[in-house]
Amino acid sequence: MTNEMPDLVDIQVIRRGIKSRKRMDNIFIGVGLGSLAFSLGVLLVLIGKLLVEGGKRLFGQGIAGLWNFLTSVPDSNPEVAGIKIAIIGSFCVILLTAIIAVPLGIGAGIFLEEYAGRGDLPIPFPKWMSNIIEINISNLAGVPSIIYGLLAMGLFKYQLRLGETIATAGLTLALLILPIIIVTTREAIKAVPQALREGVYAIGASRWQMIWDHILPASAGGILTGLIVGLSRAIGEAAPLVTIGALTFITFPPPFPFSPKLVGEGLHGPFDWLFSPFTVMPIQVFDWVSRPRPEFSVVNAGAAAVVLVVMTLSMNALAIYLRIYFRKRVKW
C-alpha cells in the first residue's frame, strides 16, 4: 500500500501540499483586498468630494436650506435654484418606465422560460426561436444607451409624434431596461428546482397555476432585484433623454391629474402629465455642470449629484433587502 501510493499517505507530503495551497490562498486574499480597496477608495473619494462641495448647498443653512434646495424650481440665481422639477420629473418618468417595463419584462421572461420551446403551444414556437431571442435579448442589454435615444427620437418623438414629453422618455427608458428585466426574470425562474415544478404538475395543476402559485413566489426575490437594478439604472440615465431633446431649464412641474389649468379654463385630464415637457435629475446635474459659474457647476451640481446618488443607493439597498427577505422565506 505504502509503496504503491506514497504521495497520498506520507504525512510530510500531505502537509507540504496543504502549505503550498494555503500560500496560494494568501496571495489571492492579498490581491482581492487590494482591488477592493482601490475601487472602494475611488468611490469614497468621489462621493466625499461631492459631499464636500454639494454639502455647502445641502447642509450649509441647516434643514431649511436642504428643504429649500429640494423644493425650489430652477433659477438663474444659484442661491435659490433647486431641484424640485427634476425630482418630480424623475419620479414621473420612472413611474411610467416601471408601468411599461415591469409587466412586459416579467411576462416575456416567463414566456421564454416556461412556455417557449415546449411543443405544446397553440402557435408553433420552437426551441431555436427562443434561443435566438435569448441571445438577442442578452445582447440588447449591452447596447449603449444613446442608441436607444436615437431609436426613440425617430420612433416615439417623430413617428408617433409624442414630442419631448414624459411619455417619450418613459417609453425610451422602458425599452432600455426591458432586456435587463427579461434576463433577470429568466435567471430567477431558472433557479427554481425542476422537482418543484414536477411536484406541482403531479397534483394536477395547470401551467398557469404552477407559475402563479409556485414559480413566481419562489423567484420573487430575483425578479424584484432585477426590476430595481433596471429602474435604478433608468433613473441615472441622461444620454438617451438628451438625445430625444429633454429640456434642461423648466420651471413648472407636469400637471397633476384634475388640477386647474394655469392657462385657460377647466381641469387637467388624468393623463395630461404624460404629454408635458420635463427634466430629470441627471439632466439637471448635466445642465448645471456645464455652466460657467462655480456656484452652479460645482456647488449646485455636486448637491444634486449627492441627491441622485442617495436615490439610486436607496433603491439598491431596497433590492438587497428584498433579496435577503425572499431568500429567507424560500429555501431548498
Next chain:
Amino acid sequence: MNPEQKTVGTVLQGEGVSIALEDVTVFYGINPAIQNVTLDIYSNTVTAFIGPSGCGKTTLLRCINRMNDMITTTQITGAIRVFGEDVRKIDPIELRRRVGMVFQRPNPFPTSIYENIALGLRVNGFRGNISDQVEKYLRLVGLYDEVKDRLKMNALQLSGGQQQRLCIARTLALEPEIILMDEPCSSLDPISSIRIDNLITQLKKYFTVVIITHNLQQAARIADWVAFLKVVEAEGARFGVLGEYATSTDFFTKPSSIDAYNYINTRIG
C-alpha cells in the same frame, strides 16, 4: 409477457386493466433507457417495479402520468393506455389529476405543511372541508401527531422521512384513481415504513398502486404483482428491459428466469 400469465392475472383479480403498456421504449436523447416493455397493470392491485439501480424503473413510471413530457430530450414510442385511453390523447392535467405520483426524492412545496396538502385540493376545486381532509390524510400517513402543533411551519424544515410522508399524504388527499409511488419508503424508519405498507394495502380497494422499491421484503409484503426489470447490454448501449412479470407469490417462490433468481437471492440471502 406470455398470454397465459395475463389470463391468470385477470382471473385472479377479477378486475379490469388500469394501465396497459405496449412495447414501450424510452430514449433520453440518443441513449435508450428502457426498451420494449409490454405489461398490463390490473385495477385495485399493487404492482411493484423492482430491479437494479439505473434499469429504468423511474423512467417507466414517469411515462404513465406523462411526467417525462417535462424533459424535452425524451422520446417515447409504443402505446401507453390508462383506463383504456392513450395517455397522449388525455389532457395532461386531467391525467395527472387521476394518476397521482409520489417522487423518488421528496419534493414538498416550500410552503407550510398545511398548504402542501391544501394547495392540491384547492387547485382542483375541492368542495369539502379542506382542513378535515388535511387532517385525515396526515393521520393516515402517521404524520399528524408529529406536526399537529406546527401546521404553519415551512414543510422544508421537516426531516427527510417526514417530508416523504407529507408528499404521500399530498398525493393521497387528492384521491386519484391510480397512485404511482417511486420508492416512497426509502428514507423511512421500519415502523413508518410498515405503516405506509399497511396504508397501501388498505387503500387498494379504492386505488390502483404502482410502487417502485428496492426493498424486496416490502415488495413481497404488499405487492400482488411484481415486474422485474433488468439491465441488458446490446450494441454498446445499456438499457432496461422487462425481465419477468408475475404474481408476487410466483415471482418470489419460483422465479422463471435466472436473472430474477439471482436478484432475489443476492438481496435476501
